[in-house]
Amino acid sequence: MSQSPCPLYRVENGVAVITLSQPPVNPLSHAVRSAIVEGVDRAHTDVAVRAIVIVGAGRYFSAGADMREFGTPAATQEPTLSTVLRILDDTSKPVIAAIEGVAMGGGLELALACHYRVAQAGTQVALPEVKRGILPGAGGTQRLPRLLGVEAALDMIVTGKTVTAAALGAPLFDRVVDGEVLSAALALAQEVADSRPLPRVRDRQVKLPGADAFFQHARRIVQARSPNLPAPLKCVDAVAAALEPFDIGLPKERAMFVELSRSREARALQHGFFAEREAPKIPALPAGTQARDVQAGAVIGAGTMGGGIAMNFANAGIPVWLRETSQEALDRGLGIIRRNYEASAKKGRLTDAQVEQRMALIRPTLQYADIAQADVVIEAVFEDWGVKETVFRTLDEVMKPGAILATNTSTLDVNRIAAFTRRPQDVVGLHFFSPANVMRLLEVVQGAATAPDVIATAMALAKRFSKVGVLSGVCDGFIGNRMLDRYIRQAHFLLEEGALPEQVDRALEKFGMAMGPCRMNDMVGNDIGWAIRKRRYVEYxxxxxxxxADPLCEAGRLGQKAGKGWYRYEPGKRDPIPDPEVRALIEAYSAQHGITRRRISDQEIVERTVFALVNEGARLLEEGIAQRASDLDAVFLTGYGFPAFRGGPMHYAESVGLFNVLRTIRGYAARGVGGGAFWTPAPLLERCVSEGRGFADLT
Structure with a gap:
């Protein structure tokens, strides 16, 4: 047996127990797959063994494929998972899966190939491959419908959603237990040790009256929901193949898996998956850096952002003080928090008891003295230098030694904020995205004096908040908003040159953006961008x-909250309605500035806005503001609605070809559109092209 982490083998009362032991989540690495086969073969040759139990060590059964093997020879080295499952199918002694914690992807496929399954009630199971642009490739689309039925199985496979064992129950699981799962599996093994024939999932037949009509309807729904993704439709086709004999359906599933694995969308989705997991890793931190202990937090400001940040603490089970300047503002903020939790309870995401537990963790106060013992305090007040200075000078006075003082600023200089205190080593930027209790991105901004253990603590806190922490250096707008500024600027140049808001938004939403820039600004509030622009006009x-956009704001068109912005809005609705007044305003602006409006293609809209992101991203990498190109992708995938199937702006640029990106940028510079000098290529981009390498190779 391999000496690397792998299944352990023992015999207990005539039952061979194969323990998957590759902590923490027992992935099905090549070593594990090999040892499963070795364990099964060993059990077969032992006449004293009457049954086999496969169980995961620790708190998990198996999270599926070993992500570290992706793209390496080990991923396809025999025995592959398909080979392992075929061996289980052919096993003459009953095999029982004892499932606890999670059984995801290949882990669930492994369980489905066993003859019996015992699961702890809270076990989470899923076939999430569709989220990586592929489908289950080891029989998942063929076996799950044979147990759950076509409709329930198709829903799980097409969405990739996670479901508990208790919710699924029989016939997927032979027993669902509240207690210790291995004991229950061993008891079942004794009961079925002499049962013959063995119940193989593959031998079940799938019957579905009106199958053709059902799958046609399913394809229409899936196509409408995921127009840019091939995997969901292939999932439908693969499940449809489960109606055929197993030996016919399984090769069809495999062929579709291989086809999807080679797709651009799969590569992009997998890039995004790995980008999120790479982002929290900070090679520059000294070895052995330990995070500070965070037992209690505090938030300054109970507005929309402050309330959302406080909810993150409560959701993580961390007590948090919420400080405001008036009882009225405090009550309003707490009311919004409660309504948010109660809305989640109505959707079944929380129980009433959980709502009350979380509300009890949020401690309202009007006094700074009450928060003095918090381990971390996050300021979420108005973006005004005078207000920031007052808050941080006060925090410097009242907070205990070693407390982390964090600012939620989205653009302001963290070093200048740190200078308001006598402990700049304890100051860090924690830039949440609105709504802070929902958005997954958290930019961790490292100041010139920020201590390494403060950064380590911030990243650990991001994980506790279930967010993707991305490290940024100090600059105007940090990573996300600095890149977004260039994107928005090009959108505005396009408007003054001839496009209209609805065309710009339509082109970018067709590209895959969750929301076009004009719609986005209307939602956030046009006055926010206006204030930032006025500052930048002076500073740059x-x-x-x-x-x-300035005349728009001067006319009071501040967005949805005003009922009008780039679009107009009916009372109580958020549907953007093109407004002739906006067209007239834009055309008047162009005429006033001597700009001859022209017809602009959707391709130009996408190229100019997206390549503006890429060019600025290259500058951030060269300046050392960002650690790696994939961090920039993680920021835009988790915080700005960039289409996941394109992998983020930097990955998208490499899929288009950096040579083509650079050539297009130079073309716009030569034409003098979009600000002319705006299109000066980033030196890193030019170097990548000249050396024929990617961003990751040169950073």
Whole structure:
């Protein structure tokens, strides 16, 4: 047996117990797969063994494929998972899966190939491959419908959603227990040791009256929901193949798996998956850096952002003080928090008891003295230097030594904020995205003096908040908003040159953006961008700006909250309605500035906005503001609605070809559109092209 972490083998009362032992989640690595086969073969040759139990060590059965093997020879080295499952199918002694914690992807497929399954009630099971742009490739689409039925199985496979064992019950599981799962599996093994023939899932038949009509309807729904993704439709086709004999359906599943694995969308989705997991890793931290202990938190400001940040603490089970300047503001903030939790309870995501537990963790106060013992305090007040200075000078006075002082600023200089205190080593930026209790991105901004253990603590806190923490250096807008500024600027240049808001939004939403820039600004509030632009006009007088949005704001068109912005909105609704007044305003602006409007293609809209992101991203990498290109992708995938099937702006650029990106940028510079000098190529981009390498190779 391999000496690397792998299944352990023992015999207990005539039952061979094969323990998957590769902590923490027992992935099905090549070593594990090999040892499963070795264990099964060993059990077969032992006449004293009457049954076999496969169980996971620790708190998990198996999370499926070993992600570290993706793209390596080990991923396809025999025995593959398909080979392991075929061996289980051919086993003459009963095999029982004892499932606890999670059985995901290949882990669930392994369980489905066993003759019997015993699960702890809270075990989470899923076939999430569709989220990586593929489908289950080891019989999952063939076996699950044979147990759950076509409709329930198709829903799990097409969505990739996670379900508990208790919710699924029989016939997927032979027993669902509240107690210790291995004991229950061993008891079942004794009961079925002499049962013959063995119940193989593959031998079941799937019957579905009106199958053709059902699958046609399913394809229409899936196509409408996922127009840019091939995997969901292939999932439908694979489940449809389960109606055929297993030996016919299984090769069809495999062929579709291989086809999807080679798709651009799968590569992009998998890139995003790995980008999220790579982002929290900070090679520059000294070896052995330990995070500070966080037992209690505090938030300054109970507005929309502050309330959302407080909810993150409560959701993680961390007591948090919520400080405001008036009882009225405090009550309003707490009311919004409660309504958010109660809305979750109505959707079945929380129980009433959980709502009350979380509300009890949020401690309202009007006094700074009450928060003095918090381990971390996060400021979420108005983006004004005077307000920030007052808050941080006060925190410096009242907070205990060693407390982390964090700012939620989205653009302001964290070093200047740290200078308001006598402990700049304890100051860090924690930039949440609105709504803070929902959005998964958390930019961790490292100041010049920020201590390593503060960064380690911030990343650990992001994990406790179930967020993707991404490290950024200090610059105007950090990673996300600095790149977004260039994206928005190009959108504004396009408007003044000839496009209209609805065309810009439509082109980018067709590209896959969750929301076009004009719709996004209307939702956030056009006054916010206006305030930032006015500051930048002064601070960066040499930079090119399109000021077409300024007259919009001057006319009171501040977005959805005003009932009008780039679009108009009916009372109580958020549907954007193109407004002739906006067209007239834009055309008047163009005429006033001597700009001859022209017809602009959707391709130009996408190229100029997205390549503006890429060019600025290359500058951030060269300046050391971001650690790696994949971090930039993680930011835009988790915080800005960039289409996951394109893998983030930097990955998308490499899929298009950096040569093509650079050539297009130079073309726009030569034409003098979009600010002319705006299109000066980033030196890193030019170097990548000249050396024929990618961003990751040169950073």
């Amino acid at each position: 007088p040499d930079q090119a700006f399109a000021r077409v």
